Amino acid sequence: MEYEIVIGLEIHAELKTRTKMFCNCRNEFGAKPNTLVCPVCLAMPGALPAMNRTAVEYAIRAGLAMNCSISSFTKMDRKNYFYPDLPRAYQISQYDRPLCYDGYVDIDVNGQYKRIGIERIHLEEDAGKLIHDACVTGSLVDYNRCGVPLIEIVSRPDISSPEEARIFLETIKTILEYVEVSDCKMQEGSLRADVNLSVRKPGDLLGTRTEMKNINSLHAVQRAAQAEADRQAAIISDGGSIIQETRRWDDSRGESYSMRNKEEALDYRFFPEPDLVPVVIEKERIEEIRKDLPELPTSRKDRYINDFGIPWYDAQLITQSRPLADMFETAVGVCGNPKLVSNWIMTDIMRRINEDKDFLSVSSLDGKKLGRVLDLLHKGDITPNSAKEILDILALEGGDPDAIIEKRGLKVQRDESLIAKAVGEVLDQNPQAVADYRSGKEKAFGFLMGRTMAALKGRADPAQVREMLIHHLNKQ
Amino acid sequence: MSIIDMTIKETIDLLRRRETSSRELTELALERIRQENSRINAFITVCADVALSQAEAADKRLGTEDRISPLCGIPMGIKDNLCTRGVRTTCASKMLEQFIPPYDATAVERLLSSGSVLLGKLNMDEFGMGSSSENSIFGSVRNPWDTERVAGGSSGGSAAAVASGLCSFALGSDTGGSIRQPASFCGVVGLKPTYGLVSRYGMAAFASSMDQIGPITRDVTDCALVLNGIAGHDPRDSTTVRGIGEDYSHGLEQDELQIRVGLPKEYFGSGLDEDVKNAVYKAVSMLEEAGAVLGESSLPTTDYAVEAHFIISSSEASSNLARYDGIRYGYQNANAKNLEELYRLSRGDGFGSGVKRRILLGTHILSAGYRDQLYIKALRARKMITDDFMKNFESFDLIATPVYPETAFRLGEKSGNPLEMYLGDIYTVGANLAGLPALVVPCGLDRKGLPIGIQLVGKPFSEKLLLRAGYAIEQRVGRLKPKTKCQG
Numbered sequence: 001m002e003y004e005i006v007i008g009l010e011i012h013a014e015l016k017t018r019t020k021m022f023c024n025c026r027n028e029f030g031a032k033p034n035t036l037v038c039p040v041c042l043a044m045p046g047a048l049p050a051m052n053r054t055a056v057e058y059a060i061r062a063g064l065a066m067n068c069s070i071s072s073f074t075k076m077d078r079k080n081y082f083y084p085d086l087p088r089a090y091q092i093s094q095y096d097r098p099l100c101y102d103g104y105v106d107i108d109v110n111g112q113y114k115r116i117g118i119e120r121i122h123l124e125e126d127a128g129k130l131i132h133d134a135c136v137t138g139s140l141v142d143y144n145r146c147g148v149p150l151i152e153i154v155s156r157p158d159i160s161s162p163e164e165a166r167i168f169l170e171t172i173k174t175i176l177e178y179v180e181v182s183d184c185k186m187q188e189g190s191l192r193a194d195v196n197l198s199v200r201k202p203g204d205l206l207g208t209r210t211e212m213k214n215i216n217s218l219h220a221v222q223r224a225a226q227a228e229a230d231r232q233a234a235i236i237s238d239g240g241s242i243i244q245e246t247r248r249w250d251d252s253r254g255e256s257y258s259m260r261n262k263e264e265a266l267d268y269r270f271f272p273e274p275d276l277v278p279v280v281i282e283k284e285r286i287e288e289i290r291k292d293l294p295e296l297p298t299s300r301k302d303r304y305i306n307d308f309g310i311p312w313y314d315a316q317l318i319t320q321s322r323p324l325a326d327m328f329e330t331a332v333g334v335c336g337n338p339k340l341v342s343n344w345i346m347t348d349i350m351r352r353i354n355e356d357k358d359f360l361s362v363s364s365l366d367g368k369k370l371g372r373v374l375d376l377l378h379k380g381d382i383t384p385n386s387a388k389e390i391l392d393i394l395a396l397e398g399g400d401p402d403a404i405i406e407k408r409g410l411k412v413q414r415d416e417s418l419i420a421k422a423v424g425e426v427l428d429q430n431p432q433a434v435a436d437y438r439s440g441k442e443k444a445f446g447f448l449m450g451r452t453m454a455a456l457k458g459r460a461d462p463a464q465v466r467e468m469l470i471h472h473l474n475k476q
Numbered sequence: 477m478s479i480i481d482m483t484i485k486e487t488i489d490l491l492r493r494r495e496t497s498s499r500e501l502t503e504l505a506l507e508r509i510r511q512e513n514s515r516i517n518a519f520i521t522v523c524a525d526v527a528l529s530q531a532e533a534a535d536k537r538l539g540t541e542d543r544i545s546p547l548c549g550i551p552m553g554i555k556d557n558l559c560t561r562g563v564r565t566t567c568a569s570k571m572l573e574q575f576i577p578p579y580d581a582t583a584v585e586r587l588l589s590s591g592s593v594l595l596g597k598l599n600m601d602e603f604g605m606g607s608s609s610e611n612s613i614f615g616s617v618r619n620p621w622d623t624e625r626v627a628g629g630s631s632g633g634s635a636a637a638v639a640s641g642l643c644s645f646a647l648g649s650d651t652g653g654s655i656r657q658p659a660s661f662c663g664v665v666g667l668k669p670t671y672g673l674v675s676r677y678g679m680a681a682f683a684s685s686m687d688q689i690g691p692i693t694r695d696v697t698d699c700a701l702v703l704n705g706i707a708g709h710d711p712r713d714s715t716t717v718r719g720i721g722e723d724y725s726h727g728l729e730q731d732e733l734q735i736r737v738g739l740p741k742e743y744f745g746s747g748l749d750e751d752v753k754n755a756v757y758k759a760v761s762m763l764e765e766a767g768a769v770l771g772e773s774s775l776p777t778t779d780y781a782v783e784a785h786f787i788i789s790s791s792e793a794s795s796n797l798a799r800y801d802g803i804r805y806g807y808q809n810a811n812a813k814n815l816e817e818l819y820r821l822s823r824g825d826g827f828g829s830g831v832k833r834r835i836l837l838g839t840h841i842l843s844a845g846y847r848d849q850l851y852i853k854a855l856r857a858r859k860m861i862t863d864d865f866m867k868n869f870e871s872f873d874l875i876a877t878p879v880y881p882e883t884a885f886r887l888g889e890k891s892g893n894p895l896e897m898y899l900g901d902i903y904t905v906g907a908n909l910a911g912l913p914a915l916v917v918p919c920g921l922d923r924k925g926l927p928i929g930i931q932l933v934g935k936p937f938s939e940k941l942l943l944r945a946g947y948a949i950e951q952r953v954g955r956l957k958p959k960t961k962c963q964g
Contacts (some may be wrong), residue, residue, distance in 0.1 A: 037580050043799040045572065045680035046559050046581055050714050080795050080842070082819055089798030152893070269842035271851065273683035274792060277714050 002201040002470035006206060007225055011172055012150050013182040013192040014126060015058045020091065021149035022049030022124045029188050033131070033142035041147040042044035043087035048275050051076075054066050054281055055149035056099070057289060057357050058125045058181040061152055063100025064290050065117050066172075067180045069452075072281055074099045076123070076273040084141050085128040093124035093152075096468045099279075105175065106298055107167045109114035111312050113298075117156030117169050151181075156369040157206075158195070159289040169193055169221050174297050178322045179215050186216050193312065195225050195249075197230045198242070207232070208242040212256055213248045224249040228256060300325055308338035314346050323360040324349070327367035334371025337378050344374060348391055372401045380461050384408040413460040414466070424467070437473060445469070477641040480504045480551070482640045482738035484698040490544050491538055498538065498549030501644075502531035502593050505551040509595065512822045514684075515623055518615045518637035520556050522596035523563050527551065534591040547705050547727075548591030555634050556597040557604055558584055558689065559678040564593065566685035567680050568612035569602045569801045571826035580712065583592055583647060583689045590705050595643050596877040599633030602828045603797065603890045604651055607897050608890065616887055619661060621722035621926055627700025628658030629942070633809065634692045645693045645702050650684045652785055653879070653904025655690045655917040656931060660853065660879035663927030664733040665699045665920045666692045670936045671911030672717045675710030681796040683789035686908040695955065696917060696947040700724035703939060717937075724940055728947045733766040735945065738773030738872035749882040749903050754877045755920035755928040759949045761874070766948040775870055777864045780857045785905035786898055787841055793831075794838025800826060826945050833894065845922040862910040865933070874934040874942060877903050879916050883926040903931060914937045917946040918956045927956050 020027050023040035024065035033224050039047040060070055077095035103118035126148040133139040152171060173191055176182040184191040193216075212228060215221050222346050228250075231248060247256040298321040304315040319325045324345065331341045349370070352359045370391070379386045390404050405411055413419060426448060427434055436444035439458075452465050479487065479496055490496045506524050513519050534549035552559060557567045559577035566572045580588065588594065601611040607914060609617035609632025617632035619625040620640035627636040631648030635658035638646050648655040650668035653782055659666025669692045674689045681687055683912035704725060709718045737760065801810035802822025809821035827835070841850045868875055880900055890897045909912035913936070916929040930949065932942045 021642060039577075042804055044559075044577065044579075044674070044805065045565065045567070045799075046557075046678040047576070047579075048713050050712055078795055082798065082801060084801075084803050084815065087800060087804060090795050185901060207862050250831065269795070269839065269843050269844075269847070271791060271795070271842055271847075275681075275713075434625075 002202070002235070003229070004202050004208075004227045005160055005162070006157045006198050006200065007156045007162075007165050008157040008196040009153075009159065009165060009221075010194040010196070011064070011153040011169065012192045013153065013172075015055050015149040015151060015181055017052055017054045017058065017149055019052060020147040021052050021123075022147050027149065028144075029185075029190070031144055031290055033140070033144060036144040037146070041087065042143060043315060045088075049273075051276055051279065052149060055123060056453065057280070059121060059151050059291050060281070060286060061179045061293065062150075062153070062176060062181050063103065063121050064286070065175050065293055065296060066100070066103040066105050066121065066153070068100035068103030068118055068121060070100055070281065070286050072095070072283065073278055074281070077270050078273050079124075080269040083127070084139070085130055085143075085146070087128070087143060087146060090126060091127065092124035092276070094274055098122035105168070105171055107171045108298070108301070108316065109164060109167060111444075114164065116158045116167050116422040118244045119156050121151050121153050122153060123152050128258065144475075149354050162222045162229065162413055165195065165225045166222035168217050170218055171297075172220075174320055174322075178288050178294055178296055186218070189216060192216050193221055194230065197225055197228050197232070198234065199229055207216055207236075208244050210245055210247055211244065212247045213259070215249050215251070217251070220249065220251045223251065223254060224256065227254060227318070230254075231359045252382060260352025271392050294322070297325070303311050304328075304338070308332070308342070309320060310338060310342045312462075314342045317350075318342065318345060321360070324353070327360065327370060330423070331371035331374060334368055335375035335378055337374065340374050341371070345369070352395060359395075363395050365394040369401055370393050376401070376405070381405075381412055382410055383458055385458060400406060410459060412465065417467060418459060419456065419468050420472070423452055423468050426451045426455055427472060433455060436475065445473075448473075478504060478508075478641065480508060480548045480644065483694045484546065484644055484701050485695075487550060487611060487644065489550050494539075498531040498534040498551075498591075498593060500613050501549065502551050502595070504574055505595055505641075505643055506584045512640055512642060512762050514638050516618050516620055516627075516640055516642070517615050517730045518599055518617055518627075518633040518642055519596045520568065520612075521564050521595060521755070522597050522631070525591050525911055526563060529594050530593045530831075536589055545590035545705065546701050546912065547587060549593065550644045551593045551595050551920050552587060553595050553598045553634060553646040554727065555600055555631050555646065555648050555679040556787055557600060557649055557682075558647060559680070560584055560594060563597065563774055565680070566614075567598065567603045568600045568614055569813060569827065569831070570613050571612065572937035573807065575806055576676070577579050579678060580768040581689070582675035582710045582828050584678065587647075587702075594706070598631070598637055598646060598676075601630035601632070601654075602831050603656055603680060603828050604630040604649055604687075604792075605793070606835055607653065607657055607900055608885075608954055609633060610887065610891050611828055613745060613828065618887070619657065619884045621663065622884065622924075625886055626661065628880075628884060630654040630658075630668075631692060632658045632661075632916050633661050634664065635664055638664045638694060640663070645691060647687050647689055647702075647706070648692045649679055649722055649794065650908065651684075651686050651689060651789060652901045653910050656904050656914060656929070657901070659692055659916045660929030660931075661884040662926065663929075664692055664694060665829070665918070665950075666867050666916045666929075666940070667699050667703060667942075668907060668914045669691040669703065669707065669939060670913040672715050673707050673720060673913070673937065673939070675708075675716050677710055677712040680957075683792040684796060685792060686785075686789060686911075688908075694945055696915075696950050697725060697728060699915070699946075700728060700815040700943050720937055721804060722940055724943055726806065728732075730942055730944065731765060731766055731948060731951075733768045735768045735946075736765075736871065737763055737768045737770050738868050738875040739770065740773045740775040740868070740875055742775050742776070742778040742875060743877040745963065748878060749922070751922035752878050752880070752882060752928050755922070756930050759917075759919035759930040760876050760954065762949050762952040767950070768945070771872065773875060775868065777857065777861045778902070778906065780806055781905050782899055782902055783859055783907060784854040784857035784861065785901070788858060788909070789848050790838035791841050792838070794842065795836045797827070797831065797835055801828065801882045819837065858909045861906060865906065865910045865912060866935075869935045874932050874938065874945060877931045877933065879903055879931045881925065881951070883922045907933050911937060911958050913942055915939075915946045917949050917953075919949055919953050921956065
């Protein structure tokens with residue numbers, strides 16, 4: 001029996017504001033435990049939250065990039081529950097008036113666009129982290145992450161396969177990186193997803209859904225969704241029924257287990273946060289933020305394919321990362337040959353990124369320099385081998401492409417007399433090969449060509465050398 | 477009369493003329509506390525060393541600086557739910573019995589930077605929940621006028637300390653009458669400012685949407701001086717308002733009151749003690765004497781005020797007090813074997829029964845299935861009550877009412893009946909629900925010789941007008957003094 005899968009995602013992304021959402025503590029990953037804390041984020045008596053406006057603006061940027069409507073009036077609410085990582089015992093979140101609502105993103109499923117609805121994006125604060133250390137009995141709590149601003153992106157249940165779920169998360173991640181509101185470092189937990197999933201026989205009403213929490217890699221989303229769809233399908237096929245519950249995904253074991261069922265579900269007792277005044281956002285400000293948005297990946301990809309004639313796969317990969325896409329466009333601007341640039345990015349640059357994922361941010365090799373090197377290559381002023389050599393130097397030591405070429409003498413030799421001299425010498429030194437060529441052995445030409453190029457240290461235009469060689473061979 | 481029984485205004489002149497010093501005032505206050513506190517039980521913590529060094533610093537400023545706050549060198553007491561850096565802040569609860577905040581409440585910080593001297597922390601009902609200051613792990617506050625009676629609450633320690641000369645002025649906090657009712661019971665002046673005029677930062681929250689910090693003083697002029705010291709926008713409390721920069725002490729003595737005063741008929745009905753009613757009427761006639769026009773007004777939603785207030789304040793309290801979980805600071809039960817026990821035992825032992833009742837009811841009220849019937853409905857009632865008040869202010873500049881149905885009751889008289897205690901707040905909770913300023917000024921004594929106050933409620937940010945009207949009453953009533961002090 002084939003089942004249809006219905007998936008909705010809830011994605012939490014930490015906003016990379018300089019300070020936390022309600023206090024002036026720095027918003028930073030990896031500091032020593034409990035060094036980025038103050039009375040406000042530790043919820044000491046009488047300490048009050050004060051709203052970080054930048055967090056609101058970042059959330060609006062994300063909302064606009066996902067085609068959402070923005071509330072002109074929004075308020076915060078308290079979500080009440082006890083847990084040691086939540087100092088106030090309530091999370092300041094948004095209940096019935098989310099900042100952004102009714103948006104969508106288009107995901108690219110192997111070259112076909114599919115529209116996934118965004119129900120809402122709301123602002124909330126992150127909690128701290130429990131640390132389980134074998135050296136102490138009980139648990140420790142690190143409150144550094146307390147009060148870091150988050151957005152929660154809630155999709156509509158428009159996703160119909162585990163693969164689409166992964167692509168959707170990847171698309172959201174790319175958009176957030178493009179609009180520069182989140183680092184989206186899944187391994188550091190700054191981007192996390194919950195998967196809501198149900199299965200049904202085609203044509204049936206929606207089945208009972210489960211929610212899986214704690215998923216923090218792109219592949220884990222796909223694996224978790226597949227495992228859960230299989231689990232539910234197996235239960236239904238055996239005549240059983242699905243229990244509405246929250247499950248925790250264990251990626252190392254490749255399975256999920258039940259955390260709590262519907263009866264044990266928490267009553268969060270939401271009510272408006274009286275310590276914060278409602279946020280009023282002027283229409284003009286929303287328009288300013290909209291104008292400030294960069295071109296988004298889907299639009300760029302379509303442009304690369306349609307205007308530049310770049311293959312879908314290459315365009316997809318290049319636009320996956322804004323720094324890479326920026327490098328591509330800058331290089332194209334300098335050398336005017338999109339296909340050449342795309343080929344070099346797909347091979348040379350991708351190799352470097354695979355060796356060091358931070359390559360683009362740490363290396364001084366930028367789009368301008370890449371463009372210059374490829375421009376010279378395109379004009380035949382340097383050879384492909386020289387281009388590689390120059391890019392290596394630019395990547396490791398930095399510098400200016402033209403200066404490197406000058407210093408290393410990498411410029412292609414065009415002086416006819418010098419080439420003629422080299423050809424003459426090669427012919428003189430290899431009479432046997434010359435004789436072979438003249439007796440019709442075509443292979444001998446390749447040998448002579450290679451010798452001549454070697455004599456010119458490879459820095460000559462092969463076409464020019466070939467022409468000169470033929471000319472000399474035929475002359476005598 | 478000792479110089480520490482003088483008003484701030486009177487003391488300033490002596491300090492400026494160098495006829496006394498802050499050090500001398502502070503030593504006299506500390507001596508008075510040593511003698512009297514065991515009888516009144518107003519102070520929970522006395523920080524003599526801190527006070528004396530602050531007094532010396534104030535004396536230096538008084539000798540060298542030209543432009544100086546009138547509050548410089550004046551000894552004060554602070555209600556123990558307002559955080560004081562390095563000085564224990566207990567909220568009169570076992571939960572915070574050992575808690576020493578690493579920061580000052582904004583209101584305290586402003587007074588300290590004006591040069592006021594912190595004598596110590598004042599007793600109260602636990603976390604501000606109560607109307608008698610009997611719900612304190614440090615024992616009941618006693619009324620200086622009759623120590624068998626309550627001082628009122630929850631800022632009972634603040635009112636009793638000011639009334640008995642243990643400090644020149646005090647800060648209290650008011651969520652449903654907690655400044656005004658004790659001020660009335662102890663014969664002193666108390667002001668609950670407009671919501672948003674004084675920063676709540678550093679006040680252990682009871683009900684965030686209604687809590688306000690305010691002065692308790694010997695007279696109206698002092699009240700204005702202290703309000704000057706604490707009012708104003710605070711970036712750390714986003715509910716504070718910008719652009720209200722008034723000198724509240726300026727022009728108080730202008731006696732011509734071209735105002736209209738409303739007397740809401742619902743506030744003078746059955747249940748109101750005859751002596752209280754008469755004293756309030758008499759005070760109102762003094763306003764008339766000063767030029768005010770009187771008229772009957774109506775607040776038809778008064779009947780819903782106590783219930784709406786109880787529902788909203790308990791809901792907010794259940795959330796506000798959830799942070800006291802025994803994990804980061806405060807009382808932690810050492811016998812807990814797991815997380816659930818840690819919460820249950822620490823909160824079970826750490827909170828008193830009145831606080832637990834509030835938390836349980838508030839949690840219930842916000843629960844699925846009850847939220848709409850109780851909490852949402854109470855919000856609607858709050859809106860109606862606010863509209864009622866605002867409608868009154870179309871015809872009247874302020875409304876005058878009693879503060880409490882009776883004068884100070886006996887210790888233990890109502891502690892077995894929380895419902896009766898809540899119902900007594902009928903005249904004061906309206907100002908909290910509507911966020912309005914309300915001033916209490918002593919206006920007479922009942923036949924038992926206990927003080928009675930009148931409450932003046934005005935439009936948002938009409939503190940200046942309330943103080944002027946209060947001043948006019950005060951001039952005609954004269955200053956009331958506790959019997960005990962006359963005897964002593």
